[in-house]
Amino acid sequence: MAKELVINPQRCIGCTTCALTCSITYGEDFNLNRAFVQILKDDRKGLFSIAFSSACKGCKKCAEVCPSGALRTIEVADKPKEGQ
Amino acid sequence: MNGYAGKLLDIDLSTATIQEKILDEQLARKYLSGLGFNAEILYRELQPGIDPLGPENILVFNVGVMVGTNIPTASRIEASAKSPLTGRFGTTNSGNYWGSELKFAGYDGVIVRGRAEKPTYVLIRDEEVKFLDGGHLWGKDCWEAIDLIRADHRDPEIQVALIGPAGENLVRFASIENGYYDAWARTGLGAVMGSKNLKAIAVRGTGSVKVAHKREFLSAVDETRRAIVSSPFFGAFSKFGSMLATGPYHEFGALPGRNFQTGYLPTWWETRGRPQVPKFSKRGVGCIACNIACAHWAEVKEGPFAGLKMKDLEVTPVFAFGAQCDIEDLSVVVKATEVCQRLGMDLVSAGSSVAFAMELVQRGILTRDDLGFELPWGEVEGSLQLLEDIALRKGVGAVLAEGTGRAGEKIAGAMDCAMTVKGLEIPMYDPRGRWSTWTLGFLTNLRGGDHLRSRNPVENLKYNENIEPYRTEKFGFDLKLYEQLDMPAAVKEDIFTAPAGEVNVAKMAKWAEDLLALYNSLGICIRPPVLQQVGPTLMAKLYTTLTGWEITPEEMIQAGERIWNLQKLFNLREGEARSEHVFPERFYRVPLPEGPAAGRVLDRERVEAALDEYFQARGWDPATTGPGTEKLQELGLRQ
Ligand code: SF4
Ligand code: SF4
Ligand code: SF4
Numbered sequence: 001m002a003k004e005l006v007i008n009p010q011r012c013i014g015c016t017t018c019a020l021t022c023s024i025t026y027g028e029d030f031n032l033n034r035a036f037v038q039i040l041k042d043d044r045k046g047l048f049s050i051a052f053s054s055a056c057k058g059c060k061k062c063a064e065v066c067p068s069g070a071l072r073t074i075e076v077a078d079k080p081k082e083g084q
Numbered sequence: 085m086n087g088y089a090g091k092l093l094d095i096d097l098s099t100a101t102i103q104e105k106i107l108d109e110q111l112a113r114k115y116l117s118g119l120g121f122n123a124e125i126l127y128r129e130l131q132p133g134i135d136p137l138g139p140e141n142i143l144v145f146n147v148g149v150m151v152g153t154n155i156p157t158a159s160r161i162e163a164s165a166k167s168p169l170t171g172r173f174g175t176t177n178s179g180n181y182w183g184s185e186l187k188f189a190g191y192d193g194v195i196v197r198g199r200a201e202k203p204t205y206v207l208i209r210d211e212e213v214k215f216l217d218g219g220h221l222w223g224k225d226c227w228e229a230i231d232l233i234r235a236d237h238r239d240p241e242i243q244v245a246l247i248g249p250a251g252e253n254l255v256r257f258a259s260i261e262n263g264y265y266d267a268w269a270r271t272g273l274g275a276v277m278g279s280k281n282l283k284a285i286a287v288r289g290t291g292s293v294k295v296a297h298k299r300e301f302l303s304a305v306d307e308t309r310r311a312i313v314s315s316p317f318f319g320a321f322s323k324f325g326s327m328l329a330t331g332p333y334h335e336f337g338a339l340p341g342r343n344f345q346t347g348y349l350p351t352w353w354e355t356r357g358r359p360q361v362p363k364f365s366k367r368g369v370g371c372i373a374c375n376i377a378c379a380h381w382a383e384v385k386e387g388p389f390a391g392l393k394m395k396d397l398e399v400t401p402v403f404a405f406g407a408q409c410d411i412e413d414l415s416v417v418v419k420a421t422e423v424c425q426r427l428g429m430d431l432v433s434a435g436s437s438v439a440f441a442m443e444l445v446q447r448g449i450l451t452r453d454d455l456g457f458e459l460p461w462g463e464v465e466g467s468l469q470l471l472e473d474i475a476l477r478k479g480v481g482a483v484l485a486e487g488t489g490r491a492g493e494k495i496a497g498a499m500d501c502a503m504t505v506k507g508l509e510i511p512m513y514d515p516r517g518r519w520s521t522w523t524l525g526f527l528t529n530l531r532g533g534d535h536l537r538s539r540n541p542v543e544n545l546k547y548n549e550n551i552e553p554y555r556t557e558k559f560g561f562d563l564k565l566y567e568q569l570d571m572p573a574a575v576k577e578d579i580f581t582a583p584a585g586e587v588n589v590a591k592m593a594k595w596a597e598d599l600l601a602l603y604n605s606l607g608i609c610i611r612p613p614v615l616q617q618v619g620p621t622l623m624a625k626l627y628t629t630l631t632g633w634e635i636t637p638e639e640m641i642q643a644g645e646r647i648w649n650l651q652k653l654f655n656l657r658e659g660e661a662r663s664e665h666v667f668p669e670r671f672y673r674v675p676l677p678e679g680p681a682a683g684r685v686l687d688r689e690r691v692e693a694a695l696d697e698y699f700q701a702r703g704w705d706p707a708t709t710g711p712g713t714e715k716l717q718e719l720g721l722r723q
Pocket of ligand 2: 039048067070071
């Protein structure tokens with residue numbers, strides 16, 4: 001079984017824990033500009049969008065700490081090999 | 085520096101100068117950050133007796149050292165000045181995103197002095213700090229002003245601390261709003277900002293917060309997250325937020341109904357209770373780094389305010405407008421919240437002011453002719469009109485804008501209807517209906533009648549009878565939680581009276597106040613799941629690994645005590661006396677008329693005895709209510 005990242009921005013609470021955690025995981029300090037995931041806030045409407053950069057390592061740490069289920073991992077069956 | 089940005093901004097509006105101050109390490113270790121810094125700065129720099137609305141008052145914002153990291157709930161900023169409402173140490177805490185932006189811009193705090201010649205706002209964008217003309221913002225409500233500032237700089241992520249018309253018009257309980265929906269609400273600091281002609285402080289930061297010992301720090305963060313999630317309150321708090329509290333006070337018969345004339349409102353639960361929450365809100369919205377998201381996105385679906393959408397459905401306005409003014413419809417409470425947020429007023433004092441006016445109408449002291457509209461209990465339009473009149477100081481609104489304490493003195497026969505302690509309107513519930521650490525805290529709190537800074541972490545929400553009335557309250561949870569509570573064994577034994585399973589209220593008040601002073605000095609949130617689970621041991625671990633500066637749990641809790649005592653010294657210097665530690669007369673004289681607490685009235689002697697016990701627990705002189713030389717020496721506060 002492999003893990004896959006599922007994104008559901010409607011559930012996002014805007015806490016930015018994902019980006020804070022990503023930045024400290026791959027850098028030596030907290031810096032939202034260096035995170036591979038960005039949370040863009042429309043705070044008047046309470047809406048948030050989640051954007052991954054192409055440099056994302058796919059480690060899913062952000063989903064592990066996401067408190068709302070906006071980012072989460074699900075188990076998926078391994079893809080059948082081609083030709084089978 | 086690690087954890088800290090390492091600099092404070094010192095802004096003088098009179099001379100239009102901006103200075104950077106390097107953070108002093110010794111001072112930082114002693115006062116931590118946030119509230120601790122504010123208390124240190126204001127005690128050192130302010131002269132006693134100054135006019136809170138004069139240019140000599142100083143307004144300080146300090147962000148918690150933990151803000152900008154992924155410590156759960158680390159989002160908080162403390163704002164302080166001498167209060168125009170109480171004349172004491174005015175102080176208030178807020179979260180959202182403003183604090184992390186300021187840290188990322190490179191500053192731990194902002195000190196604001198003097199008075200600008202004309203309406204001004206301050207922009208902080210990383211190293212760029214400047215004064216900007218605020219003429220186009222003056223008179224605008226908070227939501228409009230935020231939109232304008234963001235448009236000025238074409239940046240929708242700029243975070244704004246600002247005042248509305250109420251602050252501009254020096255309403256003594258004006259708030260400083262923090263974005264659209266959060267606020268530094270209590271004690272009238274919005275009026276201080278207004279007196280300085282300062283409309284807003286807009287912040288955007290793109291830098292870093294550094295960590296001393298990354299691996300150990302992250303493991304302490306994990307531990308904190310697990311601890312918070314394990315709180316028995318966690319699930320319910322995420323789901324209902326503070327609306328959880330609508331149940332117990334109804335069951336105790338301790339609602340602040342009709343300006344504290346009744347503890348029981350028959351339709352409360354069906355109309356204003358927790359079961360209503362799902363009708364308005366579907367999802368949580370959190371401050372930065374928060375894993376609880378106590379705030380909810382509320383949408384009004386029907387009635388005259390249908391279509392109104394905002395954060396949040398919070399219990400304090402529900403008690404203030406729902407119970408104190410007896411407005412049945414929660415969608416009106418949401419509307420009143422919006423009105424106060426836009427005008428920039430503290431919801432508690434604003435709701436209390438409307439309730440105060442309603443009681444004056446009931447007693448025939450105020451009439452329709454005085455007001456220009458009807459204002460019976462539960463009145464919707466009149467209440468909203470009165471809020472606007474207060475913010476704009478129109479008609480009776482001009483008197484109410486002084487706060488109910490001063491208004492009570494000005495309007496003949498009205499003093500008995502002002503429900504304040506030390507000048508601050510009492511929130512939440514009726515002390516006659518329930519005695520607890522919280523109730524004693526209404527008296528001992530340094531900012532006046534207040535529910536946010538003196539709070540038992542194992543709050544009893546189930547029982548209302550105790551073996552020793554006024555001295556103890558029942559432990560509110562499964563005793564397992566008591567075992568887990570992060571409290572030194574000796575303190576635990578002293579506070580907790582086994583086998584009765586009760587908590588000594590006076591001693592718990594001291595512990596809780598010191599603990600809460602720490603949250604407000606580190607930048608983490610005081611919501612119950614945190615309060616129960618994150619004690620001095622975890623705080624010390626987080627602080628040490630974040631800053632690289634060793635601190636023990638004992639030193640941590642002592643820092644909380646130091647910060648509490650320093651605020652007390654500020655108040656004593658302003659003349660605070662024992663005689664001011666009293667509830668409104670009504671609570672001693674008039675029994676609650678109906679409901680589960682019918683017949684209850686406060687026993688003056690026993691309240692005084694509880695205060696004596698509290699002062700003793702603090703090591704304070706019960707006559708002066710302050711620390712003596714010995715206590716000051718112990719805390720490193722020699723004068
Ligand atoms: S998957 Fe890993 S690398 Fe990618 S954003 Fe999440 S934490 Fe960062
Ligand atoms: S995706 Fe999850 S962790 Fe990131 S901001 Fe949204 S709720 Fe927070
Ligand atoms: S618990 Fe509520 S107030 Fe506290 S940090 Fe979280 S969202 Fe903000």
